[in-house]
Amino acid sequence: MKSLTLALGTVATVSAHGHVTGIVAGGKYYMGYTPNFQYMNPVPKVPAWSAGGYGMGGIVAGQYGRLDIVCHDNPKPGQAYAEVKAGDSINVQWSNWPDSHHGPIIDYLAPCPGDCTTLSSPTLLKFTKTAEAGLVKPGAPNTYIWATDAMHKNNNTWISKIPSSLKPGNYVLRNEIIALHTAGTVGGAQNYPQCFNLKVTGNGGKALPGGVPATQFYRGESQGIVFNIAAKVDSYPVPGPPLWTG
């Protein structure tokens, strides 16, 4: 009985959050990863990186130096690519998003050293932040609008813009939601990262500058990671390395 309660409790927590069910790039739909793939034969080849069970809506919280901050838990490279032209946008379709979980939505891109599908560890990827949205409209807790609220209203779809000057090549897109409802104290922010392989086409020429491993993006005390949204919010510093727009 006790273990049944525990199991149900876990399921309820997981399903309360969202995960990416699919993306639309270049007018084409690409299914997201689901743990159901383990029962399918052949296993579908999708651009989405696989994650363990808790990747399906679970929270990455607290220890930002750990592997699961990169592409969620036990991440394995996606086995296909979504093709997109530099300058175009990708629709990232989240399954749902709880209204109470206000916060920023951030995109990071990392070039793959060759093929993304055979990467041994996502900690090798050096990411640059290429898009961000945080506080959309300042205000008190019942009037402010956050990137998550806008996404929720937009059919749970985040529009991810690929910089128009980006050099063609193979990249990993890391789309992340950070929920701030319990971020008033250190360790309270909740991160939800999801990764996808992209084949970027076009005739832009600029490589991304530098980049850092995702394990170096945040610390528990970083500005915008520890942040109180229980009171009126006038402005919000989106956390992470600087934004690159090309």
Ligand SMILES: *[C@@H]1O[C@H](CO)[C@@H](O)[C@H](O)[C@H]1NC(C)=O
């Ligand atoms: C809303 O998103 C779902 C996938 O999450 C998609 O199937 C549906 O077409 C979208 N609706 C609109 C109006 O874009």
Ligand SMILES: [Cu+2]
């Ligand atoms: Cu929650």
